[in-house]
Amino acid sequence: MPTYRQPGTVITDHRFHVPLDHADPAGERIEVYAREVVAAGRERDPLPWLLFLQGGPGGRSPRPVGRDSWLDRALNDYRVLLLDQRGTGRSTPAGRQTLPGRGDAAAQAEYLAHFRADSIVRDCELIRRELLGEDGRWSLLGQSYGGFCTLTYLSYAPGGVREAFVTGGLPGLRSTAQDVYRAAYPRVRRKVEAHYARYPEDVETVRAIVRHLREREVRLPGGGLLSAEAFQALGITLGTGNGSHTLHYLLEDAFVAGVSERQLSDPFLAEVQSHLSYAGRPLYALLHESIYGQRSVTPQATGWAAEAVRAEFPQFDVDGALAEDRPVLLTGEMIYPWMFATDPALAPLREVADLLARREEWPDLYDPRQLARNEVPVAAAVYHDDMYVDTEDSLATARSVRGLRPWITNEYEHDGLRVSDGRVLDRLIRMVRDEA
Incomplete structure (x- = not known):
């Protein structure tokens, strides 16, 4: 030893x-x-x-x-x-x-x-x-x-x-995965709204970023796709004591200054990758919803609960927010199936993740x-x-x-x-x- x-x-x-x-x-x-x-x-x-x-x-x-x-x-x-x-x-x-x-x-x-x-x-x-x-x-x-x-x-x-x-x-x-996320989305919305109240200028910065991501394909330094939904996942930072400030400083460096065509800056993309990549913790993504599976609570699969429940909260829809000229809400501690397509560290595990999401009869915890x-x-x-x-x-x-x-x-x-x-x-x- x-x-x-x-x-x-x-x-x-x-x-x-x-x-x-x-x-x-x-x-x-x-x-x-x-x-x-x-x-x-x-x-x-x-x-x-x-x-x-x-x-x-x-x-x-x-x-x-x-x-x-x-x-x-x-x-x-x-x-x-x-x-x-x-x-x-x-x-x-x-x-x-x-x-x-x-x-x-x-x-x-x-x-x-x-x-x-x-x-x-x-x-x-x-x-x-x-x-x-x-x-x-x-x-x-x-x-x-x-x-x-x-x-x-x-x-x-x-x-x-x-x-x-x-x-x-x-x-x-006795909470199911669906119960967990049904309670989580309103909490996340409160955190995002509190962030925008502290840093009002970030409302338009976020809207500009997601518009940019809707108009063109943007890749992170490691090859991952930065979609508008992937960018929304940066809201996970807002659950820590200095998370709002960290997010604000990240956003203020989003675009390159002094160039003719609007571009997201390399320093911004590198830091975004550090927050969004699951290369260092793949089990977090693979097992996250299974930690709520218990056969005595429900024998059913967790079934990509965060994605399924999200439909009940249309205020998190990017395109709706842009069309209605309202603030774009970020998301939080949610794992979505598309992450296994956009993150190179997770892409080879996409089928595995889906099998775990469809697995039934998890033992009680x-x-x-x-x-x-x-x-x-x-x-x-x-x-x-x-x-x-x-x-x-x-x-x-x-x-x-x-x-x-x-x-x-x-x-x-x-x-x-x-x-x-x-x-x-x-x-x-x-x-x-x-x-x-």
């Missing part, structure tokens, strides 16, 4: 071999990577473990530099394990470069069906027993989708957990009865009007989990854990300890 030092920390690499299908422990195995971080000078102390479950799906764990962000607060009390969930980071990869080795699209989809929260939690349990022993318990910190995984953990393996902290990630226990008798102390930050996770769903879940203490705040957006210099985590720790 390689060990190295950074300012104020000692880091150790861990690799674990886990079953691809936990129902077949003697079958194929994949590798899961995790990074242990401990405060310098405390390497040999018997510190409790804190497992960090990253947002996503398909997001690798943070790559720390010393005691940065929330890690500084965590290292006061814990030995932290940063998990690259299966298929991400340094774990066995899953993307356009590796999935064809599984066989045809149907074989690839069957493989990816083992990459949801239920499998992630079973990985964690094997890792826990290896690091802490059969009776050892650790703490959980789940950010966003990591909070979804935390609720799965509390549903099916609560005996391994001593306490849990959730930030921006209390899912609707949560056990409401177990959560109702939960004995693990839980504290959760619920961000008021979170663009990515529905606040009403989160509060309903908070009421459904015995012993869960919610902290409802509008001081932070969805990225509060990362940007608060440890204040969000500190508040949750003190809540679990009955100090706040």
Whole structure:
């Protein structure tokens, strides 16, 4: 196990071999990577473990530099394990470069069906027993989708957990994918309207960009097609604390100055690509809607829910907005089938994505009865009007989990854990300890 030092920390690499299908422990195995971080000078102390479950799906764990962000607060009390969930980071990869080795699209989809929260939690349990022993318990910190995984953990393996902290990630226990997006579009509209209220000049800039994209084909530096609908997807930035400002500064550099024919600038296109490309996180696009699939809620397929529900919200239609001379609304955390045609990183996986969208009878991810008798102390930050996770769903879940203490705040957006210099985590720790 390689060990190295950074300012104020000692880091150790861990690799674990886990079953691809936990129902077949003697079958194929994949590798899961995790990074242990401990405060310098405390390497040999018997510190409790804190497992960090990253947002996503398909997001690798943070790559720390010393005691940065929330890690500084965590290292006061814990030995932290940063998990690259299966298929991400340094774990066995899953993307356009590796999935064809599984066989045809149907074989690839069957493989990816083992990459949801239920499998992630079973990985964690094997890792826990290896690091802490059969009776050892650790703490959980789940950010966003990591909070979804935390609720799965509390549903099916609560005996391994001593306490849990959730930030921006209390899912609707009985919400379908359609329910999720039906609630999401109005939230996104509010965020976009708030952005235009802050930066009124961006209304016309966005209209000019989408008119330009309707009139000609524009390619991103990596070859991806920047359609008007793809440009709308930049609205996903508006769910973070500085997202509105980031979007404004991106838009102000959209067009090249001093040329006779209007063109979108190379710096603009390069930055747009950095926001829209799924080359670094293909599982996010492939599995995003499947994280809401549960057979006891509905046996039906998720069926490209974001696309299907969008028809109920015609105010997001680009051509209608241009024709009626009204602001063009951007979209948010939605995955659409056309993304698998316009993004070169996703194009080879188009058939796989469609098979996953049409897959039925996804296993349940949560056990409401177990959560109702939960004995693990839980504290959760619920961000008021979170663009990515529905606040009403989160509060309903908070009421459904015995012993869960919610902290409802509008001081932070969805990225509060990362940007608060440890204040969000500190508040949750003190809540679990009955100090706040």
